[in-house]
Amino acid sequence: GDxxxxxxxxxxxxxxxxxxxxxxxxxxxxxxxxxxxxYPGEGLQLLLKATKADDKGSNKGFEATYRKETTSFHLEKxxxxxxxxxxxxxALSNTGKLIFGQGTTLQVKP
Amino acid sequence: EAGVVQxxxxxxxxxxxxxxxxxNPISGHNTLYWYRQNLGQGPELLIRYExxxxxxxxxxxxxxxxxxxxxxxxxxxxxxxxxLGDSAVYLCASSLRGAETQYFGPGTRLLVL
Numbered sequence: 266g267d268x269x270x271x272x273x274x275x276x277x278x279x280x281x282x283x284x285x286x287x288x289x290x291x292x293x294x295x296x297x298x299x300x301x302x303x304y305p306g307e308g309l310q311l312l313l314k315a316t317k318a319d320d321k322g323s324n325k326g327f328e329a330t331y332r333k334e335t336t337s338f339h340l341e342k343x344x345x346x347x348x349x350x351x352x353x354x355x356a357l358s359n360t361g362k363l364i365f366g367q368g369t370t371l372q373v374k375p
Numbered sequence: 376e377a378g379v380v381q382x383x384x385x386x387x388x389x390x391x392x393x394x395x396x397x398x399n400p401i402s403g404h405n406t407l408y409w410y411r412q413n414l415g416q417g418p419e420l421l422i423r424y425e426x427x428x429x430x431x432x433x434x435x436x437x438x439x440x441x442x443x444x445x446x447x448x449x450x451x452x453x454x455x456x457x458x459l460g461d462s463a464v465y466l467c468a469s470s471l472r473g474a475e476t477q478y479f480g481p482g483t484r485l486l487v488l
Contacts, residue, residue, distance in 0.1 A: 299475075
């Protein structure tokens with residue numbers, strides 16, 4: 266069945282460091298891909314999405330490119346801030362069903 | 376615009392007791408989802424509604440879990456009786472019909488003792 270695999274956390278970075286969180290997927294057909302973020306004590310929020318191969322999703326300085334050849338959707342940000350500390354979830358949507366990875370905790374230190 | 380509303384935010388019960396969670400989706404969203412999120416894991420779909428019809432309940436443990444969305448707006452998820460392994464965060468989400476982007480509520484954190 267469809268699945269999403271994320272890099273294990275926690276990821277600890279200093280402020281202004283470059284961020285990469287790896288995400289790979291297995292799916293039949295052509296799923297849409299998402300990154301959701303969960304701040305402490307809050308619900309999941311959509312961060313960005315891409316609906317077809319080579320699409321780049323971007324929001325709040327975060328980017329991810331839909332790579333069909335490597336079945337990947339890695340999340341990147343050039344300069345993280347303390348306020349980016351959260352749990353990040355990669356997900357795919359196939360036939361109306363969202364399938365999530367296990368989440369990666371990001372901790373940014375000042 | 377109000378987001379997805381869930382209540383209660385926290386619930387502590389003893390095993391074998393019943394518990395219910397309530398969700399009010401974003402106005403105009405026909406599709407409603409219930410997810411369960413275990414500690415350190417991503418959410419897993421329990422049930423999906425299109426209006427008042429449950430169109431995907433394949434992951435709902437039907438021996439103890441039930442859900443309803445009688446008027447196609449708000450929804451209730453019930454567990455009876457609760458077991459220790461039901462401790463988790465229960466998330467509700469909604470979307471427009473046919474749309475892939477889902478909007479999540481803050482969740483109900485359940486602890487079964």
